[in-house]
Amino acid sequence: MKQFEITEAQEWQLFELLEGNLSAEEVAQLHQDIEAQPALTYHYNLLKQTYASAQEIHFPNAQSLKKQPSNKQVYLWTSTAVAAAISLLLLWKPISTLTNKSSIAAQDNMGQVFEKSKLNEGLEMPSLNPDKASANESQRSTNAIRPTNSQATKNLARNFTTEKIHPLITATNDFRGQRKDSQQRSIVAKIEIVKNATSNSFAQHLADQSSIGDALQFNNGENQGPQILPTPLGQNQNNVSGTESTPSPKAKLAKNPSPRKTGFALAKSFYNDGKTMIQNGHVPHVNIKTINKSHSLLPTIEMGVRLENNVIMASFNQ
């Protein structure tokens, strides 16, 4: 075997040749050398035999290694179930809101029926009961987004003066119209009340003044305006002296109803009264604008007394 010995470099060349790491020229040159040198031919053939070819070996349990698709389906169903549960949780709030809206609408319809029946019976509406204000508070937010029920609003506006009404209801046009008319009526009523109070207080004020002899009596009935029933001048002069305490004007009127003064007597009486009032400091000034020339009564009254050019002038006009 020694005659077939080769160097390690030649072995590397044969190895490179069989590994396919040489160029075409190197391969051609090496093949010529192999044919020329028997030692290279011997080692080339032995080295060539070391390259084993793949054998047909089959793994018998290959099918058992595979994963069945059913496992994947279970996994997907689980994830789908989780996704559906999350979706239901996310959609639960809107669904509950819609349910509340529908229930509130049903309650509103029931409330209208109840409202009509109670109004016919002359009872209060349950929604306007102050004791149930807290219970209605939760529904007021939803009432704001619902369309306005004009009939219900009118029914509510009908009794707005005696019952507590929600601001959202009072903001409606129907209610505003109802309230405007009612306010006008209320203003007229208040004017009448103020008239009575003013005239009564003025009469009381005049009665409290010892220097004023006139007793005023207002007749508010039938839009005739107040009527002044003065006392006699002599009595007035006595009152100015202040020596006797005078009874109240109402008591005087009840006992001794005075005859009606003439226009001159009234003017003189007003002049004296106004002068006395200014002298006593009860009123700062008295302004006389007009004097009714009917010689019977003063239809309107304007209160005030003014001192002009050292002349005290009085007026009752309206």
Add this chain to the structure above:
Amino acid sequence: MTASEYNKCVDLHSHAIFRFAMKKMRNTDDAKEIVQISFEKLWMKHQVVAFDTAKSYLFTTAYHSMVDGWRSQKTTTGLEYASNTVEAESNDEYTGTMEVIEKALQRISDIQRTVILLRDYEGYSYDEIGEITGLNAAQVKINIFRGRQALKEIIGNPSNLI
């Protein structure tokens, strides 16, 4: 890697892994166990391992499993390991060059046998073999050269097998 791709890997590479394990382990049951372990690990990481790199992952896993098994086998009882090896060798019949080479492969070192098997049976390049075995390309090439030299000496003098 999807499940279908994993099943495709089973069809494509299970036989090669089994052959590779058989050439190294010389035991059918151990080779089956190596294949089972390799694909089990591949399935555990099938969401990370791509389909293109599955073959390299399988051979690397199989190689490391065989190395670990061989080390543990060496630590058990040397006598039992020797008897099993002799029994496996005695069952073979020398019917040709291929059988001689098969027997010669058992006489060379483990790393030389591994790189030669990966090179000849699976057609891996030096770099790919280096990724599986943890060697660089030059080390792989030298191990292949030394292993072939050893095989050439055995083939040139069959009496070395006796």
